[in-house]
Structure formats: C-alpha cells, structure tokens
Amino acid sequence: MSEEEKMEVISSPVSTIDVDHLAERVFQECINILGGLRKLTYYRNLTWLPSLAEAAYVVVLKGELFKTNREIAEELGITEQTVKNILQANEKEVERYITGEVEKIDEHKAGGIAKLAYKKVKRERGIFIKEDELDVLGIAWALMVLIRLRGADFPLDKEELKTRLKDIVIKGVPSEQIIEKMRFPVNSPAEVLHQIKELTE
Amino acid sequence: MKKEFYELYELKSKAVKLFGISTGTKLDEMFWRVEREGENFVKKPLGGLPFLSVMNITGLPDSGKSVLAEQFAIVQASKDYKVLFVTVESPADFLYTSMKAKADYLGVDFSKVLKNIVVIDASMNDELRENPKALMDTMAYAIREKHTSNVVIDSITGLYEHKEVMARQIVRVFFNFLKKWRQTGIFISQKRSAQIAESAEAAGGLAVAHIVDGTIVLDKKLITTKWESNLYNLPIGSVLRTIRIDGCRLTGHDSRTWVFEITPGGTINIISPLEEYILKKGG
Numbered sequence: 001m002s003e004e005e006k007m008e009v010i011s012s013p014v015s016t017i018d019v020d021h022l023a024e025r026v027f028q029e030c031i032n033i034l035g036g037l038r039k040l041t042y043y044r045n046l047t048w049l050p051s052l053a054e055a056a057y058v059v060v061l062k063g064e065l066f067k068t069n070r071e072i073a074e075e076l077g078i079t080e081q082t083v084k085n086i087l088q089a090n091e092k093e094v095e096r097y098i099t100g101e102v103e104k105i106d107e108h109k110a111g112g113i114a115k116l117a118y119k120k121v122k123r124e125r126g127i128f129i130k131e132d133e134l135d136v137l138g139i140a141w142a143l144m145v146l147i148r149l150r151g152a153d154f155p156l157d158k159e160e161l162k163t164r165l166k167d168i169v170i171k172g173v174p175s176e177q178i179i180e181k182m183r184f185p186v187n188s189p190a191e192v193l194h195q196i197k198e199l200t201e
Numbered sequence: 202m203k204k205e206f207y208e209l210y211e212l213k214s215k216a217v218k219l220f221g222i223s224t225g226t227k228l229d230e231m232f233w234r235v236e237r238e239g240e241n242f243v244k245k246p247l248g249g250l251p252f253l254s255v256m257n258i259t260g261l262p263d264s265g266k267s268v269l270a271e272q273f274a275i276v277q278a279s280k281d282y283k284v285l286f287v288t289v290e291s292p293a294d295f296l297y298t299s300m301k302a303k304a305d306y307l308g309v310d311f312s313k314v315l316k317n318i319v320v321i322d323a324s325m326n327d328e329l330r331e332n333p334k335a336l337m338d339t340m341a342y343a344i345r346e347k348h349t350s351n352v353v354i355d356s357i358t359g360l361y362e363h364k365e366v367m368a369r370q371i372v373r374v375f376f377n378f379l380k381k382w383r384q385t386g387i388f389i390s391q392k393r394s395a396q397i398a399e400s401a402e403a404a405g406g407l408a409v410a411h412i413v414d415g416t417i418v419l420d421k422k423l424i425t426t427k428w429e430s431n432l433y434n435l436p437i438g439s440v441l442r443t444i445r446i447d448g449c450r451l452t453g454h455d456s457r458t459w460v461f462e463i464t465p466g467g468t469i470n471i472i473s474p475l476e477e478y479i480l481k482k483g484g
Contacts, residue, residue, distance in 0.1 A: 007300075007315055009293040011322045013335040014342040066333050066371055068364045 017064050019057075022121070026056040029117035030110075034098065048110065054078060055114035058086045063118060086111030091119075141170040142193055149192060155185035161192065171200045219452060221249030222351065222385045224269065225276030225307065227471035228417070231446055231455040244453065251451040255379050255386040257357075257410055259403040260419030265442060265461070266389045267291070269419070269469050270353045271300055272307070273387060278317035279309040283349040285340060285384075286320045289330060289359030293322040299467065306466025319347045323359070330359060333371055337378050344382050352379055356389040357409065369408040376412050388413060399458075401447040415449030434482035444471060 030052040031037055040046055057076055061067045069087070073080040085108040094112025097105045134140040148164045156164075158179060165175040182195045219234050232247040250256055250273075258266045267290070274284045288296050300318070304311045321339055323329035329336045343349060354360075354375065361371045372388070379386040390403035399420050401410035410416045422441045424430050430437050445458045460478040461471040472478060 007293065007297050007318060007320055008347075009320045009322050010339060010343060011293070012326055013328050013332070014339045017332065017334050064334055065331075066361075066364075066367050066374075068366055071364070 019060055019064060022064065023053075023057045023060045025121050026060055026114060026117045027053050029121050030056060030113045033113055033117055033120075051110035052113060054082075055086045055108070055110040056117065058083055058111070059114045059118040062087055063122075086114065089115060091115040138171075141168070141196075144168055145170075145192060145196065146189055149189045152189075154189075155187045156192075158182070158184050161186065170196060173200060217253050219247065220252050221247030222252055222282075223249040223276050223280070224273045226269070226272065226461075226469045227459070228444070228446075231459075232449065233453045233455075235453060247452060250385060250387075251414070251449065253380070253383060253385055254414040254449070254451050255376050255388065256449070257388050257390055257401070257403070257413040257416040258419065259390045259392060259401060259409070259416060261392055261421060264419040264421050265444075265463055265469060266391075266419055267355050268303075268463055268467060269417075270355050270387050270389055271296075271303055272468050274318055274351070274353055275300060275304050275307060275309055275314055277351050278314045279304075279307075281313065281317060282351060283347055284318045284351045284353065285343050285347070285349040286318055287323055287336070287340065287352065287354045288320060289323045289354065289356055291355070292324045293320050296320060303467050306464065306468055319343050319349060333360060333374055336360070337374070340378070341382065344384065350384060352384045352386045354386070354388050356391055358389070358391040358403065365406075368406065369412070372409050372412050399443075399445070410447070414451050415454070416447040418445050418447045419443070420445075432479060443475060444469075 031040065031049075034040055034045075034048075040048065054076060058072055061072045061075065067075070069080050069083040072083045076083075089108040089111030091112040093102070093105050093107050094109055095116060096102045097107075097109065098113070134143055145165060145168065148168065152160070152164060161182070161184075162176055162179050165179065168175040170178060178196055178199050181199050182192075186192050186195065221229055221232060223229050229249045230246040232249070232251060233244045234247060235242045236245050237243075258269055260266050271286075274286050277284050286296070291299070300314060301311055304314050321329065321336070321343060323336060329339060340352070344352070357372060357375065360375075361368045375388070376386075388409060390409045392403050399418060401407065401416040401418060403409050420443045422429075422443070424433060424435050424437050424439050424441060427437070429435075433441050435441060442461050442463065443458050444461050446454045446456060448454075448456075455474075458475040459471050460473060460475055461469055464470050473481065
C-alpha cells in the first residue's frame with residue numbers, strides 16, 4: 001500500500017491518566033481538609049489515614065476510569081459494600097461534621113472527605129510534570145528553588161537565600177554567584193524566580 | 202464566572218441551526234423541519250441527520266448498523282467534511298477494506314475518503330477501550346488537530362462490554378464530549394439476545410436511547426412461514442430488512458418502518474415504507 005493510499009489511524013492513547021498520582025493528590029487534599037497532618041496527630045486521629053487512602057483510590061478509580069464497584073473492590077482488596085458506602089457518602093453532611101455543625105453522622109466519613117477532596121483537586125486542574133519533562137522545558141531549576149523556599153519567612157535577605165539555595169546549580173551557574181547579583185530583600189518566591197530568570201538569560 | 206442560568210432570549214445567539222448532515226441514504230429525507238408558508242405549515246426535509254445531533258443506531262447482529270455508519274462517514278468525507286471514526290469492534294485494516302469497497306460502489310473518490318477520515322483503532326488497544334478518559338483525550342486530540350466535524354463510535358457498547366451497569370455513565374460522558382466539541386455523532390449500540398429486536402433498547406438497557414438525541418432501529422426478519430412469504434411476497438428463507446427512526450428530540454421525523462436492502466456493494470438502499478412495500482408486492 002503506498003503512502004497516498006494509507007488511512008490515518010491512531011492506535012494508542014495520546015495521554016494516560018496516572019491514577020496513583022491523582023489518588024495521592026486526593027489523599028493529600030483529604031489531609032488538608034482535615035486541617036493538616038499535625039492536627040490529625042494532635043487529636044490522635046492518625047488511624048484515619050488508611051481509610052482516607054482507601055477512599056481516595058475508590059473515588060479516583062470510579063471518577064477517572066469508570067470502574068464498577070466490584071472491579072474497585074477486587075483491585076483494592078476491600079468489600080463491594082465498602083466501595084458502595086464510600087461512593088454513596090454524602091459529602092455535604094460530612095463537611096458539616098468536620099466543621100462541627102453536627103456532632104454525629106451516619107455517613108462514611110472518609111468517603112465524604114475523599115469526595116470533597118477529589119472535587120477540589122479536579123477543580124484546581126493542576127498539571128503534573130515529570131522531572132525529565134521539566135528538564136526538557138528548562139524549568140527544573142525553578143521547581144528546585146520553589147521546593148527549597150517552601151515555608152520560608154519572606155522577605156528574605158541575601159544570607160538566608162544563600163543558605164536555602166545552597167549547592168543548587170541553575171543553568172550551569174552556582175546559585176551563590178547568581179544570588180550575589182540579586183537585589184535584596186526579596187519579597188516572594190515569584191520575585192526570587194523572576195530575578196534568577198533575568199540574571200541567567 | 203460562568204453563568205448559572207439564562208433567560209430564554211439570551212440563548213438566541215447560541216441556538217443551533219437546524220439543517221441536515223447527509224448519510225447518503227433516504228434517511229436524509231426522513232428528518233424534517235416545519236416552516237410556515239402563508240397560512241400553511243410545510244414539511245421541509247433536512248437532508249440528513251440533524252446538525253450537531255448525537256444519534257444512536259441499534260439493532261441485532263448483522264442488521265446493517267456498521268454499514269450505515271461507514272456509509273455516513275464515506276459520504277461526509279466525499280463532501281470534504283472530516284470524520285473521526287472510532288472503531289472499537291473491527292480492526293482498522295478491515296475497516297479500510299470495507300470502506301474502499303463501499304466508496305467504489307458509491308462512485309466516491311476514495312482519495313477523498315482517505316484524506317478526510319481519521320481512525321482511532323480502539324479494537325486493538327486495551328487502554329483506549331477500557332479507559333474512557335484516555336479515549337476522550339485521544340479523540341479531543343484528533344478533533345482539534347484534524348478539524349473533524351463528525352464522529353462515529355462503532356460501537357459504544359464495546360466501551361462497556363463487560364460492565365453494562367456503567368452504560369449510562371459512559372454514554373453520558375461521550376455524549377457530553379461530542380456536544381462540547383460540537384460534533385455531529387453516531388453511536389452504534391448492540392442489542393442483547395433478550396431485548397426486543399424492534400425496540401430502542403440495547404446493551405445497558407435504555408441508557409443510550411435516553412441520553413442521545415435520537416435512535417434509529419435496524420431489524421431483520423427471516424421469512425420462515427408461508428403466511429410471511431405471502432405477506433411480503435418473499436421466498437421462505439429470505440431476509441426482510443427494516444429501518445425505523447424510533448425517536449428524535451431535535452426535529453420532526455418519519456416514524457414509519459421502512460424496508461431496506463444491503464446492496465451487493467455493501468451499502469444501504471432504503472426502498473419504501475413497509476406498508477407500501479407490502480401493497481406493491483401484492484401481499
């Protein structure tokens with residue numbers, strides 16, 4: 001068959017869903033909804049975590065891959081009834097319970113929280129970029145800088161920034177050299193990125 | 202922020218125009234709109250399936266569903282409209298052979314068909330079949346990059362083959378997907394053995410029929426008794442094929458049962474309404 005006689009056929013997906021990554025994000029959001037890991041520790045509620053992880057997977061497998069309750073139960077090694085309870089949980093009721101509006105509910109709490117978290121994660125539509133993809137885009141350094149700046153108390157002075165960005169090499173230049181040329185104080189992570197970008201272009 | 206509600210008059214500018222997308226069969230004359238001419242209302246054939254509709258074609262095995270869908274794709278391609286053909290049942294190589302034979306028989310320039318039809322072969326790829334989001338992403342890519350205006354999914358049933366309990370959910374997301382991307386669509390859906398042949402019901406129950414804009418039912422009847430043989434004036438052992446628009450929420454349509462044949466070239470030829478066919482045949 002010549003090239004001209006070929007029909008255009010797409011035989012594999014152009015993108016795939018990373019279910020594990022999405023479930024992890026939903027799980028993280030569940031913890032955020034509950035006020036963070038520290039709060040869970042404080043109220044001795046760490047035993048909730050396995051149920052939240054389970055519920056996060058259930059809502060993602062249902063919402064993204066349209067799996068049946070039985071398929072989800074088999075995949076996660078739980079009962080079909082548990083899957084059903086999670087998916088039928090009334091998230092509004094659970095939300096009222098978390099905020100203290102009501103003291104007791106009959107809903108599957110982890111299920112309701114996971115459903116709230118899944119909606120939030122979907123609404124925010126974050127983009128997941130892998131490390132090698134960041135390298136291709138030439139912005140891997142920006143992620144590294146942001147990770148190091150996590151929790152920083154802005155504004156930062158030169159010494160504080162040097163300590164945080166120690167040993168990072170940005171576009172082949174040690175961060176210390178770049179920081180020497182920066183204007184201080186810097187007021188936000190965005191400003192740090194902006195100045196570094198200007199100085200390395 | 203997106204508006205939560207509209208006053209009806211605000212939708213005037215968004216209203217979809219009512220015209221037909223040709224199937225290359227007599228079905229084109231079986232959808233109509235009604236226009237006022239002086240004191241009278243007159244039926245005007247649309248010339249095809251309603252633009253931007255998503256139609257469900259259902260029927261028993263080998264009743265001609267795929268034949269109709271392929272003919273629709275070929276006719277649209279011959280008019281230089283791009284078609285995305287998602288094949289879930291027949292591998293793409295077989296689809297090629299089938300379309301080439303039909304195009305030749307219909308006297309259509311096959312190079313136009315090749316140029317204007319993009320195929321997603323989900324028949325050989327588990328992820329495309331099992332993961333609706335992956336398939337929709339791939340379809341979105343094809344629609345965006347190839348500028349298609351029509352989509353055929355043959356069959357939608359293949360996307361929930363072993364989990365019919367999910368039929369409603371899966372059909373709904375694909376229906377919404379085609380609406381969002383402004384495509385005129387055809388879903389082929391298979392019947393199960395317990396379902397009444399001439400009904401709109403298909404695998405997954407009435408889910409498909411309830412969600413889509415309209416359903417076309419294809420049926421075939423094996424002539425087995427002397428009485429049927431006399432009625433249809435057909436020899437015992439022959440097959441009588443029928444087609445019927447079961448419903449369409451977008452526009453007026455002929456609701457009669459029509460007789461059709463699958464030509465030697467593998468195309469659909471709709472002959473006449475069943476009642477006229479019987480009268481003509483002297484039954």
